[in-house]
Amino acid sequence: MNAPARLHAKALSVAFAKTPILKDLSADIPDGKITVIVGPNACGKSTFLRSLARLQKPDSGEVLLDGKSIHKQANRSVAQRLAILPQSPSAPEGLTVRDLVTRGRTPHQSALRQWSHQDAEAVGRALELTGMAPNANRPLEALSGGQRQRAWIAMALAQDTKILLLDEPTTYLDLPHQIELLSLIQSLNQQNNQTVAMVLHDINLAARFADHIIALRAGAIFTTGSPTEVVTRNNMEQVFELRCQIISDPVHGTPHVIPE
Amino acid sequence: MTILETTSPLSDRRASARQIWLLTVLFGLVLLSALSLRFGLRPISWYSIWESFVAYDATNADHLVIQGMRLPRLMAAWLAGGALAGSGALIQSLTRNPLADPGLLGINGGASLGVILCIFLLGISDPASFVWVAMGGGLVSTVLVFFLGGAGRGTPLRLILAGAALSALFLALGRSLLLISQRSLDVYRFWVLGGLDGIEMPTLAALLPFFALGAALAAVSSFNLNAMMLGEDTARSLGLRVGLARGLAVCAIVCLCGATVSMAGPIAFVGLIVPHMARRFSGADMRWGLLFSTLLGAGLMILADLVGRLPVFGGNMQAGVMAALIGGPALVWLIRRNGGAAL
Incomplete structure (x- = not known):
């Protein structure tokens, strides 16, 4: 085992209205890799991701960011190290792309120190990397x-x-x-050595883009590992209750699920 | 001020359009202010106005009118209009509800009940003594609404519902008291219409700290609300302490509206409508939204007060009523021109 991952979940349990969603879940998000969380609907994927991002407070257990509990750290300082894009976020009408991207600088600013050279640079870079620079002044809608x-x-x-x-x-x-x-996210991971963790529904896309897969079932980890380790006939049957054949993707060599 | 000096990364065209609008609005405000000093039941020459500032003569009737009546009135219009419209912009953004009005937090309902109780129980009829009662009533009801609404942890909808329920309760309580006391009604009637009559410098000076504190909190909140308008999750992930940010915004609104209602009575409409007008100039940036709302709100109040003093309206139409009479058609015109797209 190498140095511990910067982001680590330790014995997380979450329940909504007494229905347990996550049960004693522990996992590492490996640094510099793309981790994809997969599992059937209602297995707690999103709750797990939201807990990792301190948007969901666990009933017990904790999330460690750089060795300290994420809930005990200043929210702003966490936001300078960890970003999360929630599911289907909404923006007010009339907000332009540049306005939106600028809001990403919030954790580096304060009401008294609102705009700096670094902010302008970071916004410009983000627009370039995502290919959104030509659309910067268009409203989102x-x-x-x-x-x-x-x-x-x-x-x-x-x-x-x-x-x-x-x-x-x-x-x-x-x-x-x-x-x-997903190609964009992959190139960000490769160019900036950014650690990525995401929830995906499509197991084939997960197998193709992930370095590391966390498969959840009923609020607990079923298995983790590389796509070839996780996406197997046996695992698919147990995690998704899906009878399938696994072939090797002829283009990328990653495992590919063919439902029976 | 930081808000003005901020160079946002906007396209140059949009940024300069905003600055031109800002200058235009400021110019309009100066013009309106000058006219407001000049006209009234007794027209006063420009020279006398100037003289009353540089060489005040307590035996000169013109000087007395300017310094003792029109200037405090003008300042009250500035403060009331700016505070109401600014806090309207805050609450609409805070609750993500374009129909929200600062009165929704129960400030007006609480202030009204405070005033009615004061008239009914203590028999006070001097408007000057209503200032602190109204302030207290507004404060108490907002604190109640804030905690009923989840103390910053609840959803914006819960806050609005708590505010609407409590406002209705306070207004009903107040009205039932008025029904049984004709004398209270006579005194209350003038207060509730919302006017700038008889506001004097000492009152303004006493309330100024609340306006100043409210303005400072509002400026900080406008920065927070820029993140909050992307949704609670996004705001939190951008490092904002959402509960604290909500609390600060509510404090700003309480200071601004509490001071206004205690000075000029409950003035509806300005806080609801002006932020929509301001949005045309400010775009989706709350810092500019707050600035434009404040300036346009002040402008509307000064205009309403000025028009209300014209002989056509008997020389004394309450500014609050007049603001709605002017603002309503202006908004209809705005909606028709843009097909509602800008709202």
Whole structure:
């Protein structure tokens, strides 16, 4: 085992109205890798991700960021190290892409020190990386679903954090846009050495883009590991109750699920 | 002020359009202020106005009118209009509800009940003594609403519902008292219409700290609300302490509206409508939204007060009523021109 991961969940338990959602869940989010959390509907994927991002307070257990409980650290200081894009976020009408991306600088600013050279640089870089620079002055509602999602990712990038969490970033996107978005996330991970953890529904996309997969079932970890270790016939049957064949993706060599 | 010096990363065209609008609005305000000193039942020459500032003569009737009546009135219009519209912008953004009005937090209902109780129980009829009663009533009811609404942890909807329920309760209590006491009604009637009559410098000076504190809190809140308007989760993930930010915004609104209602009675409409007008100039940035709302709100109040003093309206139409008479059609015109898109 190497140095401990910067983001680590320790014996998390969460319940909503006495229904347990997460049960004593412990996991590492490996540094500099893309981790994808998969599992059937209602297995607690989103709750797990939200707990990692301190948006959900666990009933017991804790999330450690850089060795300290995330809930005991100043929210602003956490926001300088960890960004999360919640599921289907909403923005007020008339907000332009640049306005939105600028809000990503909030944790680096204060009411008294609102704009600096670094802020301008980070916003410009985020717009470039996501290819949103040409659309910077357009309002969000004038964009397509794929562009809008890129704008939100640009906001999270402008936050300039080493850790980026994404809750189902491909929801409502068609397949080409899903691939485009995940390729963008992959290139961010490779170029900036950013740690990424995200929830994805599509197990084949997870297998293709993940370095590390966490498979949840009924609020607990079923198994973790590389795509080849996790995406097996036996695991799929137990996690998703899905009878399937696994073939090797002819283009990328990653495992590919063919439901029976 | 930080708000003005901030160079936001806007496209140059939009930023300069904003600055031109800002200068235009400021110019309009100066013009309105000058006119407001000049006209009234007794027109006073520009020279006398000037003289009353540089060489005040207590035996000169013109000087007395300017310094003793019109200047305090003008300042009250500035403060009331600016405070109401500014806090309207805050509450609409805080609750993410374009129909929210600062009165929704129960300030007006509480202040009204405070005043009625004061008239009914203590038999006081001097408007000057209503200042602190109204302030206290507004404060108590807002604190109640804030805690009923989840103390910053509840949803914006819960806050609005708590405010609406408590406001209705306080207004009903107040009205039932008025029904049984004709004398209270006579005194209350003038207070509730919302006016700038008889406001004097000492009252203004006593309330000024509340306006100043409210303005400072509002400026901080406008920065917070820029993140809050992206939703609670996003705001938190951007490092904001959401509960604290909500509390600060509510404090700003209480200071501003509490001071206003105790000075000029409950003035509706300005806080609801002006932020919509301001949004046309400010875009989705709350810092500019707050600035433009404050300035436009002040402008509307000064204009309303000025028009209300014209002989057509018997020389003394309450500014609160007049503001609605002017603002209503102005908003209809705005909506028709833009098909509602800008609202």
